[in-house]
Amino acid sequence: MTHIDQVPTPGAPLPVEIGVTPGAKRTNPFAQVFDELVRFAQSRSLFMLHYCTGCGAVELPPAMTARFDMERLGIQPMVSPRQADILLITGYVSVKTLKRVILTYEQMNSPKYVIGICSCTVNGGMYWQSYATAKKLNDYMPVDIYIAGCMPRPEAVIEGLRGLIENIRNGRADAWKDYYRRYDHYLGNQQRLFGADWQTPTDVIAEARHYDLFGPATLGAHTALLEQHQRPLEALAMRIEIPELMRRRSRADQGGTAQ
Amino acid sequence: MTNDLTTWLDNLLAELDGISVRRTSRRRLRVEVASDALPALLELLRGRASFVHLSAISCVDWIDAGQFELVYHCWSYETQSLVSVHTRIPREPGVYISVYDIYTPAAFFERDIHEMFGVWFEGSPDLSKFILTEWDGPPPMRKDFDSEAWVNQHFDWQDYHPDWLKDLEARGGGIAVPPDEQRFSRRTVDET
Numbered sequence: 301m302t303h304i305d306q307v308p309t310p311g312a313p314l315p316v317e318i319g320v321t322p323g324a325k326r327t328n329p330f331a332q333v334f335d336e337l338v339r340f341a342q343s344r345s346l347f348m349l350h351y352c353t354g355c356g357a358v359e360l361p362p363a364m365t366a367r368f369d370m371e372r373l374g375i376q377p378m379v380s381p382r383q384a385d386i387l388l389i390t391g392y393v394s395v396k397t398l399k400r401v402i403l404t405y406e407q408m409n410s411p412k413y414v415i416g417i418c419s420c421t422v423n424g425g426m427y428w429q430s431y432a433t434a435k436k437l438n439d440y441m442p443v444d445i446y447i448a449g450c451m452p453r454p455e456a457v458i459e460g461l462r463g464l465i466e467n468i469r470n471g472r473a474d475a476w477k478d479y480y481r482r483y484d485h486y487l488g489n490q491q492r493l494f495g496a497d498w499q500t501p502t503d504v505i506a507e508a509r510h511y512d513l514f515g516p517a518t519l520g521a522h523t524a525l526l527e528q529h530q531r532p533l534e535a536l537a538m539r540i541e542i543p544e545l546m547r548r549r550s551r552a553d554q555g556g557t558a559q
Numbered sequence: 560m561t562n563d564l565t566t567w568l569d570n571l572l573a574e575l576d577g578i579s580v581r582r583t584s585r586r587r588l589r590v591e592v593a594s595d596a597l598p599a600l601l602e603l604l605r606g607r608a609s610f611v612h613l614s615a616i617s618c619v620d621w622i623d624a625g626q627f628e629l630v631y632h633c634w635s636y637e638t639q640s641l642v643s644v645h646t647r648i649p650r651e652p653g654v655y656i657s658v659y660d661i662y663t664p665a666a667f668f669e670r671d672i673h674e675m676f677g678v679w680f681e682g683s684p685d686l687s688k689f690i691l692t693e694w695d696g697p698p699p700m701r702k703d704f705d706s707e708a709w710v711n712q713h714f715d716w717q718d719y720h721p722d723w724l725k726d727l728e729a730r731g732g733g734i735a736v737p738p739d740e741q742r743f744s745r746r747t748v749d750e751t
């Protein structure tokens with residue numbers, strides 16, 4: 301794989317082949333064994349961040365706890381997006397929530413998988429007429445598995461998770477790469493909802509280069525619009541404002557000057 | 560004691576001109592009042608009749624009559640009863656006076672009604688965006704707002720036979736949606 305330093309113009313043919321084609325095996329037999337081992341390990345140890353937006357969250361406690369026991373598949377809940385592998389979205393995503401979901405998704409480390417539970421994430425569900433809920437989750441981020449139903453029973457949830465595990469083992473669960481390869485498409489849909497000045501703290505384009513996933517559709521009209529509006533992120537100043545501490549410190553300073 | 564107070568309140572309100580009072584149940588009283596007299600009535604209810612709790616302001620859009628109906632729900636802890644004060648204001652320009660000086664929580668409800676119905680309340684402390692922070696369309700709870708047209712304009716629908724569903728359909732899965740219930744992306748409402 302060749303690293304790309306220069307940004308190709310959108311639409312122009314790329315000088316190099318990007319990454320490994322999905323599902324393709326490497327020629328070195330030892331590498332194949334190693335890849336399979338890695339994929340097996342990945343599929344059997346998944347931390348799940350569940351973003352419970354709607355009623356589908358009700359089905360998760362039985363799926364997680366003793367009755368259906370997700371943990372026997374190696375899936376555990378995780379508290380922070382930075383340590384999670386799966387982003388599980390249970391139910392309708394309002395436009396306001398969608399912003400947070402995208403921020404959460406972009407904070408996760410690759411490889412990352414998105415599961416949409418309930419009909420609402422598939423096509424708006426019973427909120428199909430609602431002006432305030434997003435309809436297709438996969439317009440805004442790549443989704444690996446949809447579990448349809450209103451609401452799906454825990455059996456269906458487990459079945460969906462097993463499907464994801466199977467896809468990871470086969471090397472087919474690479475929807476997250478699509479976010480980098482076609483970032484312009486996803487950003488365009490996000491801008492359509494949130495307006496032209498929408499920006500996230502994550503530099504997705506730089507990450508696409510980092511992962512060697514920079515493709516001809518990574519940049520486009522929408523990323524150009526983003527660059528126009530983008531404000532550079534600045535680190536927050538470190539400040540401690542504890543009154544007691546400040547008083548003690550100032551007292552110590554005065555004592556120091558007097559001596 | 561409680562019954563005494565409610566009878567007293569009935570008698571008092573019956574004395575006032577220009578309002579119509581109807582007792583809908585033992586604990587509920589429906590009062591209809593002209594829009595210019597409403598602040599005075601609320602002042603009276605709060606100051607003299609122990610209705611200190613404004614539990615909600617609701618709004619109804621009577622589009623055919625060209626009016627907004629505002630309902631102020633006032634609760635008294637002493638008489639354990641609710642007075643709903645109904646008033647109507649013209650839909651255009653949809654401007655009314657705030658009762659923030661009588662009931663402080665009114666600021667919250669007025670901001671909500673302003674967002675959902677576009678009614679402007681003179682003197683309300685803050686009528687900026689509230690729940691729909693990403694919203695730039697017309698006030699969505701108005702009757703003339705067509706939610707379905709808005710949705711068709713701003714969102715896409717899932718395809719009915721996408722490639723990824725073909726595996727499932729081959730295995731006997733998939734979905735069956737009657738043709739008249741199918742929805743397609745960026746379809747204009749006029750076409751149907």
